[in-house]
Each structure stands twice: as structure tokens, then as C-alpha cells.
Amino acid sequence: MLKGKHLIAGEWVGGETTFTSQPSSGEPHTFADGSPELVDRAARAAEEAFWSYSALSRAERAAFLRSIAEEIDKRGDEITKIGSEETGLPAARLTGERGRTTGQLKLFADHIEKGEYLDRRHDVALPDRxxxxxxxxxxxxxxxxxxxxxxxxxxPLAFSTAGGDTASALAAGCPVVVKGHSAHPGTGDLVAQAIDAAIRKHKLHPGVFSLVQGVNHAVGGALVQHPLIKAVGFTGSLRGGRALFDLCAARPEPIPFFGELGSVNPMFVMPEAVKARGEAIAKGWAGSLTMGAGQFCTNPGIAVILDGPEASAFTETTVESLRAVAPQTMLTDGIAKAYRDGAQRIENSADVGELIGTACNDRAAAPYLFETTGDVFLANEALSEEVFGPLGIVVKVGSLEDMAKIAHAMHGQLTATLHIDKGDYAEAAKLMPVLQRKVGRVLANGFPTGVEVSEAMVHGGPYPASTNFGATSVGTMAIRRFLRPVSYQNIPAELLPADIAAA
Structure with missing residues (x-):
């Protein structure tokens, strides 16, 4: 059952005001709305919890993470039901996302038990040097x-209440205060109950995790500006993320803001590849572009291709494939409106042709596809801005040199994809130095909407893809965001942290 309240240091707390969820189906629910005062309570409790939680052994923290995963699975059917009602996502997608959520909790448990992330170093004394x-x-x-x-x-699961940011911070030994997203407060409520159960099972300080719900924008500002908060993990819009980033930088004690803000994830379709399998690439792009109504930060919104007969065939196949896709429910009314507005902005751009235009009503989104030239794309900054949804732009260039110009002009991205055959390697080699400077992940002959949770994954990139190009929010390297190196000089073994004492 839903609590409809905030979880503040082990207590379910109401508030003076409430808000009502806006599900795509089913009955709406009422939840307590957050406030700066609740943020202060949660942050103070987190600071109190830090001393005991950070002192736990890695094995104890790993056991706690695994217990959170178990408690989430116990509530699996309830979570899927309300998650589907709130977001419109199908049950199969949410079941898979729950598996990813519990899987990354277990992955971080394994990771900290190995201890390699500690980067332990030892310079022996040289008294006679x-x-x-x-x-x-x-x-x-x-x-x-x-x-x-x-x-x-x-x-609502893998990047939210017990998602990758929370899992990596808890693995590092850091208590967490979550600002729940108002698009799926019921899902967040149930997951918070699972974390609370795991805290109680392991008899941890209750301040190790708190959840503040709501639509009150003052909560976000209060959270990033609270003097006891030492870092922030954020996934959302460029506008909202940049505002919070600026608040973090303006604090008396600036703190790192690890924000993932936006990306169009360009694909570069090389000549030999499009000749050999242009139809398959086009169909694959259409599937990737419309997966989950295009509501993935890795959605490949731009296809850059050498103009000619193969490019025309590629575009025709993409149009045909997209026309077969039925409208899909978007996550919120606000996201659906932003999608319509973004499509209208591109539609009104000069020298941009509309290949598929759709009438999107309420939260139902159908694909849009546009076509333009490389020169127009380079001259119109708006065409390289993310439109969150199933919208694609085919950019036809006159030469491979023009393709390279597109790559050079791109802002920071989460991903870039090369569709190549062996005959393209020489030209692709010229693009690689540019792409690896512009993105966090370069792919060959695939589509970026699948993000593996693993040791080698980087889900981040230069601004505006993220606010910290040296970080990732997916994969075990995400733990580095919430750690800092400390050197111990001539400290007796009896006073050293357990993780370094025997080194």
C-alpha cells in the first residue's frame, strides 16, 4: 500500500500541502508535497548517519545493497502495476527496468567487495634517501x-529512487536524500518502502536514506544549496539541470553537480555501409528512434549521410518504417507538450523538409521525420537541440569532408554511432579523433538506446550532454563521483582506515 508521504530518516511524514498524481491510466493518488524544512531534516539526518554508515565494512554495505534489491523484488508486482499506470510504460518494460535496477544494486555490491575501486597506493618509507x-x-x-x-x-526505477545514482552513492558509503519525480510518485513511494525495510533489517542509522516527494520547485533549490549535501546526481532537462548546476557553483562551498542534461546522439552512415545494408540500417534506426516513444537520453535523433541514390533509399525506408509505428503514450503531459513544441520549432525552420508530420494529441506521440542539408544544419543551431521524443532528422551532406564538418560542429553528446563496412575504415579513422573528443561512448554498427550496466560503460559526455565529462552515471565507474582520495603520511596502522591499514 502507498504511504503517500515523505520518508525522512525512517519516519513517514506528511506535510502542510499535497499534490495529486497524473497517471496515464487508473486512479490518481494524493501525496504530501515537499518543503525546504523537510529537506533540512533529511540532510541533517544524512549527516548524522554518515559517521556510522561510512565506517561499515565493504561486506556490510554490500549486504545492505543486496537486501534493497531483494525488497524491491518482493514488491515487484505492485511496483509494475502503479508504474505502468503513472507513466504509460508497458508492464514488460517496467519488469525489465526493475531487473536492471536490482541488477545494478547487486553489481555495486560485488564491485565494492572486490575493493579495486579504492585505488589503494603505498609509497614505502625511504629513511636513507x-x-x-x-x-x-x-x-x-x-x-x-x-x-x-x-x-x-x-x-521510474533505474534512474530514480533506488537507481544508479543512489546505488553508487550508497556503495561508496554516502547517505542519500532523493528528490522524487512527480511523474511517478507512487513508484517512488513503493521503492522507498523497500529501502526502508532493508535499513531496518540491517539496523542502520535511518538517516542513510530519505525521500522527499512533491512538485514544489523550492525543494530542489533547497536540496542542492544545503550545506550538508556534498554532491548531486541529476538526470533531466538542460534548462532545469543548468539552473541547479549554477546553484551548486554559487554556494559558499561549491559542490560537484553530476547532471545529465541532453543529447541528440548523431549517427554517421558511411557510404559503403549504406550501399551494403542501407535498408537494414534505416529499419534499425526507426526502431531505435521510436523505442519507448523516443524517451531515452540516448535516442539517436540525427542521421548524417552522403547525398545520393543510397541516401534517398535510406530515407524512404525510414519513412515507411516510421509510418508503421502506432502512437505511444508519453510519460507526462509536460513531456508531450515539449515534444509537440520541439517538432513545431523544427517544422518552422527554413529549408527543412517534413517527411512525416503527425498530429499528437494529449500524451499520445507519433513519429516526426525531417530532412535537410549539411549547410542548413550547420547554420541553424536549433536543429542540433534535443527534442525528447520519437523525432529524427536526416542530414544529407555533399561530401565526406562535409560530414566531418558536422562532427566538428557538434556539441557534447552522450553517444555517436558509426555505421561502417571495411571499405569505410579509412574515412571513419578521420572521424574517430573528433568523435572521441565529443562523446562519452562511440558505437559501431549498432544503436545507442541500449546502455549496458557494466565495468567499461561510460554514460556521460562533454557539456551539454553532462556537466562533468569525467564521470558516468551508468556502470561501476559511477562510484568515483562520490569518493575523494585521502593520503596518510606516517600514520600508525592502528589509526588507519581498515581498507588501507594492511596495504
């Missing part, structure tokens, strides 16, 4: 303190 002796120095990574996490609209 001339002209000066060297002291003994040991280094280990330490948790930074309480972390704020903002739930994402498009992933």
Missing part, C-alpha cells in the same frame, strides 16, 4: 558525505 628521506604514504578513496539524487522522469 638523499638528500632527503621519504615518509611512508598510503592513499585510499573515501566517501564524500551526504549525496542528493534527483529522480528522472523517463526511468
Amino acid at each position: 638523499q638528500p632527503l628521506p621519504r615518509p611512508e604514504i598510503k592513499l585510499v578513496q573515501q566517501p564524500i558525505g551526504p549525496v542528493a539524487v534527483f529522480g528522472a522522469s523517463n526511468f
Whole structure:
């Protein structure tokens, strides 16, 4: 059953005001709305919890993470039901996302047990070194303190209450305060109940996790500006994320803001590849573009291709494939409106042809496809801005040199894809230095909407894809965001942290 309240340091707390969910189906529910005062309570409790939680052994923290996964699975049917009602996502998608959520909790448990993330280093003492002796120095990574996490609209589980940001922060030894997303408060409520159950099972300080719900924008500002919060994880819009990033930077003590903000994830379709399998690439693009109503941050919104007969055939196949896609329910009314507005902006752009135009009503979204030239694309900055939804632009260029110009002009992206055959390698090699500077992940002959949760994955990129190009929000390397290196010089073993004492 839903609590309809905030979870603040082990207590389910109401508030002076409430808000009502806006599900795509089923009955709406009423939830307590957050406030800066509740943020303060949660942050203070997180700071109190830090001292005992950060001192737990890695095995104890790993056991806690696995218990959260177990408690989420216990509530699996309830979570799927309300998640589907709130977001319009099909049950199969939410079941898979729940598996990803529990899987990454277990992955981080395994990761911290191995201990490699600690980056332990030891410079032995050299008392006889001339002209000066060297002291003994040991280094280990330490948790930074309480972390704020903002739930994402498009992933009610894997990027929200117990998603990758929360899992990696807890794995690092940092208590977490989550600002739940108002698009799926019931889902967040049930997942918070699962985390609360795991905290109680392991008899941890209740401040190790808190959830503040609501639509009150003052909550986000209060959270990133609270002096006890030491880092922020965020997935959302460029506008909202940049505002919070600026607040973090303006604090008396600036803190890192790990925000994922927006990306068009360009594909470069090379000549030999399109000759050999242009039809298959076009069909694959249409499927990737419309997966989940295009509501993925890795949605490949731009296809850059050399103009000619093969490009025309590629475009025709894409149009045919997209026309076969039925309208899909978008996550919120606001996202649906932003999608319609974005499509209208591109439709009104000069020298951009509309290949598929649709009438999108309420939360139902159908695909849009546009076509333009490389010169027009380079001259119109608006064409390279993300439109969150199943919208694609085919950019036809006159030469491979023009394709390289597109790559050079691109802002930071989460991904870039090369569709290549062996005969394209020489030209692709010229693009690679540009792409690897512009993106966090370069793909060959695939589609970026699948993000593997693994050791080697990078889900981030140069601004505006993210606010910290050296970080990832997916994969085990995400734990680095919430750690800092500490050196210990000539410290007796009896006083050293357990993780470095024997090194």
C-alpha cells in the first residue's frame, strides 16, 4: 500500500500541502508535497548517519545493497502495476527496468567487495634517501558525505529512487536524500518502502536514506544549496539541470553537480555501409528512434549521410518504417507538450523538409521525420537541440569532408554511432579523433538506446550532454563521483582506515 508521504530518516511524514498524481491510466493518488524544512531534516539526518554508515565494512554495505534489491523484488508486482499506470510504460518494460535496477544494486555490491575501486597506493618509507628521506604514504578513496539524487522522469526505477545514482552513492558509503519525480510518485513511494525495510533489517542509522516527494520547485533549490549535501546526481532537462548546476557553483562551498542534461546522439552512415545494408540500417534506426516513444537520453535523433541514390533509399525506408509505428503514450503531459513544441520549432525552420508530420494529441506521440542539408544544419543551431521524443532528422551532406564538418560542429553528446563496412575504415579513422573528443561512448554498427550496466560503460559526455565529462552515471565507474582520495603520511596502522591499514 502507498504511504503517500515523505520518508525522512525512517519516519513517514506528511506535510502542510499535497499534490495529486497524473497517471496515464487508473486512479490518481494524493501525496504530501515537499518543503525546504523537510529537506533540512533529511540532510541533517544524512549527516548524522554518515559517521556510522561510512565506517561499515565493504561486506556490510554490500549486504545492505543486496537486501534493497531483494525488497524491491518482493514488491515487484505492485511496483509494475502503479508504474505502468503513472507513466504509460508497458508492464514488460517496467519488469525489465526493475531487473536492471536490482541488477545494478547487486553489481555495486560485488564491485565494492572486490575493493579495486579504492585505488589503494603505498609509497614505502625511504629513511636513507638523499638528500632527503621519504615518509611512508598510503592513499585510499573515501566517501564524500551526504549525496542528493534527483529522480528522472523517463526511468521510474533505474534512474530514480533506488537507481544508479543512489546505488553508487550508497556503495561508496554516502547517505542519500532523493528528490522524487512527480511523474511517478507512487513508484517512488513503493521503492522507498523497500529501502526502508532493508535499513531496518540491517539496523542502520535511518538517516542513510530519505525521500522527499512533491512538485514544489523550492525543494530542489533547497536540496542542492544545503550545506550538508556534498554532491548531486541529476538526470533531466538542460534548462532545469543548468539552473541547479549554477546553484551548486554559487554556494559558499561549491559542490560537484553530476547532471545529465541532453543529447541528440548523431549517427554517421558511411557510404559503403549504406550501399551494403542501407535498408537494414534505416529499419534499425526507426526502431531505435521510436523505442519507448523516443524517451531515452540516448535516442539517436540525427542521421548524417552522403547525398545520393543510397541516401534517398535510406530515407524512404525510414519513412515507411516510421509510418508503421502506432502512437505511444508519453510519460507526462509536460513531456508531450515539449515534444509537440520541439517538432513545431523544427517544422518552422527554413529549408527543412517534413517527411512525416503527425498530429499528437494529449500524451499520445507519433513519429516526426525531417530532412535537410549539411549547410542548413550547420547554420541553424536549433536543429542540433534535443527534442525528447520519437523525432529524427536526416542530414544529407555533399561530401565526406562535409560530414566531418558536422562532427566538428557538434556539441557534447552522450553517444555517436558509426555505421561502417571495411571499405569505410579509412574515412571513419578521420572521424574517430573528433568523435572521441565529443562523446562519452562511440558505437559501431549498432544503436545507442541500449546502455549496458557494466565495468567499461561510460554514460556521460562533454557539456551539454553532462556537466562533468569525467564521470558516468551508468556502470561501476559511477562510484568515483562520490569518493575523494585521502593520503596518510606516517600514520600508525592502528589509526588507519581498515581498507588501507594492511596495504
